[in-house]
Amino acid sequence: MKVLLIGSGGREHALAWKLAQSPMVDELICAPGNAGIAEVADIVPIAADDILSLLALVQRDQHDLVVVGPEQPLALGLVDMLQDMGVKVFGPTQAAAQLESSKAFTKDLCDRYNIPTAAYGVFTDLAEAKAYLKTMTPPYVLKADGLAAGKGVVLPGTLKEAEAELEEFFSGKFGDASAKVVIEEFMHGEEASFFAICDGKTAMPLIAAQDHKRAFDDDKGPNTGGMGAYSPAPVFDDKALKTVMKTIIQPTLDGMAKDGVPFTGVLFAGLMMTKDGPKLIEYNARFGDPECQVLMRRLQSDLLPILIAAEVGDLENCPAPKWSKDPVVNVVLAAKGYPGKYAKGSEIKGITAANEMEGVVVFHAGTKADSAKVLANGGRVLNVTAQGKTVKAAVDLAYQAIDEAIDWPDGFCRRDIAKSAL
Ligand code: AMP
């Protein structure tokens, strides 16, 4: 088969690495990819949100399957347009991707189908939003309705700060994305990211991982796309999986189908494990990044037949995937300054040496090849994944690869990934 993968992050390198191992894949193409993906796929320099160029590429090259990695092309309707051309594509339609692209859409769905989540209100009017805020207790949870690159959630500690934030939201802090604002009750507990592959009616549970969203150690500093991940997630045992499938994932899938927007693709549930059981924080309509990297390393089965079964609506008959029991840790190396301003273009050495260490696989994110050199080309730059018999062995191996093999003075990483699981 000829497979086209869309995206350029660590998530897509992990997907490309896994798909390249499938005996069913004859040709793997990635747009736009990165320096690491270029080692396992043919790269086409078209950005993931350049929908018209992507459509022209597929028209010309007639891929057998298109796999969409990031959220932007989903929200822009790439899947719908490819389907209209008769192309097989793994990912949700624009309407179904609203589970990620509109927080109000998801909260209203939860409300209609009794899916456990935080109490909330949705507002387009500042005065009404402020009145609702007064009925809540701190810390306050304010969310821009639309996509805001992971930055659209703020948790002010006082009513004054919350009111000031609300004013900023409504004066266009996140552009159109914050013209509508969701205000929520604050939930206490540990977080987990859980993934299921869906075909519109059947959900195949994958596994859970834990992400580290803040930039610095001990969960300090600004929110990022994710500075590291590990799996298994100790808070997410078999009982939690059963509960989440029964009370959150399946009712979502059934509700979406009933509402005429069946969901096909990866359903990524951000969960809060509260004392009253698991509750939904938010949905994403794709794999997580950096979570996907640890999932792909633990996945022993071929990924492609699962994606195909989802695309044709036959997950019901697809055997459950097999997973390695051995924990995997992913430590993200980011450019100094990320998630704020950072420089591009510095050389990264030692990736090959790190990859030669047993148990280590380095996935690229923002990198660019310059003849034999690898240059930094983004905020999150490398994902150093390591597998071990124990979480400690995996953590030690990842940091050993970073300290002894990789040479990149312009990068930084958190030193406490998976610490809470040790
Ligand atoms: P989201 O982008 O919706 O996942 O939110 C980003 C982060 O904000 C989450 O990972 C949580 O740490 C936090 N958060 C969001 N909603 C809530 C909530 N209702 N209660 C507590 N924390 C929340």
Ligand code: GLY
């Ligand atoms: N790691 C969180 C996300 O992919 O949105």
